[in-house]
Amino acid sequence: MTDPKDTINIENVVASTGIGQELDLQSVAMDLEGADYDPEQFPGLVYRTQNPKSAALIFRSGKIVCTGAKSTDDVHESLRIVFDKLRELQIQVNEDPEIVVQNIVTSADLGRNLNLNAIAIGLGLENIEYEPEQFPGLVYRLDEPEVVALLFGSGKLVITGGKKPEDAEHAVDKIVSRLEDLGLLE
Amino acid sequence: RLRKWQERIRTKDAGERNLQFALSETDRMASSLAIPRSVREVACVMYRRALDEDLIRGRSIEGVATSTLYAACRMEGIPRSLEEVAAVSRVERKEIGRTYRYVAQELGLEMEPVNPKKYVPRFCSELELSEEVQAKANEIIDTTTEKGLLSGKSPTGYAAAAIYAASLLCNEKKTQREVSDVAQVTEVTIRNRYQEQIEAMGIH
DNA sequence: ATTTTACTTTTTAAAGC
DNA sequence: GCTTTAAAAAGTAAAAT
Numbered sequence: 001m002t003d004p005k006d007t008i009n010i011e012n013v014v015a016s017t018g019i020g021q022e023l024d025l026q027s028v029a030m031d032l033e034g035a036d037y038d039p040e041q042f043p044g045l046v047y048r049t050q051n052p053k054s055a056a057l058i059f060r061s062g063k064i065v066c067t068g069a070k071s072t073d074d075v076h077e078s079l080r081i082v083f084d085k086l087r088e089l090q091i092q093v094n095e096d097p098e099i100v101v102q103n104i105v106t107s108a109d110l111g112r113n114l115n116l117n118a119i120a121i122g123l124g125l126e127n128i129e130y131e132p133e134q135f136p137g138l139v140y141r142l143d144e145p146e147v148v149a150l151l152f153g154s155g156k157l158v159i160t161g162g163k164k165p166e167d168a169e170h171a172v173d174k175i176v177s178r179l180e181d182l183g184l185l186e
Numbered sequence: 187r188l189r190k191w192q193e194r195i196r197t198k199d200a201g202e203r204n205l206q207f208a209l210s211e212t213d214r215m216a217s218s219l220a221i222p223r224s225v226r227e228v229a230c231v232m233y234r235r236a237l238d239e240d241l242i243r244g245r246s247i248e249g250v251a252t253s254t255l256y257a258a259c260r261m262e263g264i265p266r267s268l269e270e271v272a273a274v275s276r277v278e279r280k281e282i283g284r285t286y287r288y289v290a291q292e293l294g295l296e297m298e299p300v301n302p303k304k305y306v307p308r309f310c311s312e313l314e315l316s317e318e319v320q321a322k323a324n325e326i327i328d329t330t331t332e333k334g335l336l337s338g339k340s341p342t343g344y345a346a347a348a349i350y351a352a353s354l355l356c357n358e359k360k361t362q363r364e365v366s367d368v369a370q371v372t373e374v375t376i377r378n379r380y381q382e383q384i385e386a387m388g389i390h
Numbered sequence: 391a392t393t394t395t396a397c398t399t400t401t402t403a404a405a406g407c
Numbered sequence: 408g409c410t411t412t413a414a415a416a417a418g419t420a421a422a423a424t
Contacts, residue, residue, distance in 0.1 A: 011415045048412095156417085
């Protein structure tokens with residue numbers, strides 16, 4: 001039996017940081033190759049890195065959001081690239097800006113099909129949201145860790161809202177034991 | 187604090203005045219969907235509850251009215267799909283769906299997922315299919331659900347596929363197009379669900 | 391009739407309307 | 408509330424082939 005925890009895979013990491021300097025996005029957009037900037041549509045400038053793949057949203061305040069990375073290491077590497085690109089444009093960037101991970105999206109597999117109808121009743125209709133007419137996944141919010149799980153009929157699931165990789169592991173553990181207690185993981 | 191009290195009375199009065207509009211809208215939508223009066227009553231009581239618990243703030247009256255009507259139909263066992271209620275509402279499907287989820291959560295309605303069988307009588311009636319086809323469709327739904335095919339699937343598409351399959355088995359064939367029209371789902375969905383159901387039923 | 395593209399859900403920061 | 412970005416899950420829809 002494969003331990004569901006061994007199937008956990010980080011799919012996306014969102015983090016925020018700042019260079020500690022205000023920016024003239026108009027000129028950055030002119031000089032930075034591949035930059036997308038449309039202030040009418042969104043106040044942030046979009047810059048994509050290729051290796052590792054990610055998208056950085058750069059704001060006038062100098063604050064930056066990095067999303068799309070597959071690990072916290074990739075987030076740091078992506079932002080290192082962004083910082084260097086800005087320095088090439090003669091923009092002052094703090095030495096080691098603090099990078100805060102805001103959200104980690106993970107996928108996992110329980111290894112067996114799930115009867116979402118039974119799980120909805122078992123976990124308690126007041127604790128879940130399951131509207132297959134609107135979305136095929138059952139939404140389960142956990143208090144500890146404070147994450148949201150999306151359970152699917154295939155047994156696969158998505159854990160989102162966590163700030164550290166361990167959050168997903170703890171969440172999977174809790175979900176597995178809850179479903180086992182309910183006798184709904186067979 | 188006096189200002190806050192006055193504001194609360196003002197909003198409450200506004201809500202009361204708008205209640206008239208909400209109830210007439212509920213009635214208009216219910217009429218065009220041929221929803222029984224008893225269900226309209228349930229919808230109106232639910233709307234009043236939503237108003238009393240201040241759930242309408244930040245949302246459109248029509249959106250809440252449509253959502254409570256949708257919820258009432260499900261509660262009373264004669265569901266209308268979001269597509270169907272959206273067709274007679276001036277609020278789009280997506281907004282009705284999220285407002286419904288919000289109201290259901292806040293009012294603690296504890297709604298169970300819709301059983302596809304609830305759509306069989308109405309859809310079959312619109313297609314002028316016999317009792318035999320209805321019974322067969324219900325049998326297909328029960329059997330395939332027990333085999334775990336229902337998880338995550340839309341109740342309307344599931345019911346539509348079972349009805350299509352049953353109409354073939356009972357020699358009262360309806361085309362996928364005819365069934366998709368009354369069920370408000372695409373032919374592709376009927377085809378996909380139909381294939382799985384037929385396979386699970388062991389019919390070839 | 392099948393395939394591709396796109397949207398549904400959840401999460402999260404950012405600045406501005 | 409909305410706008411934008413990324414990503415997974417699986418179902419449905421619209422459009423293209």
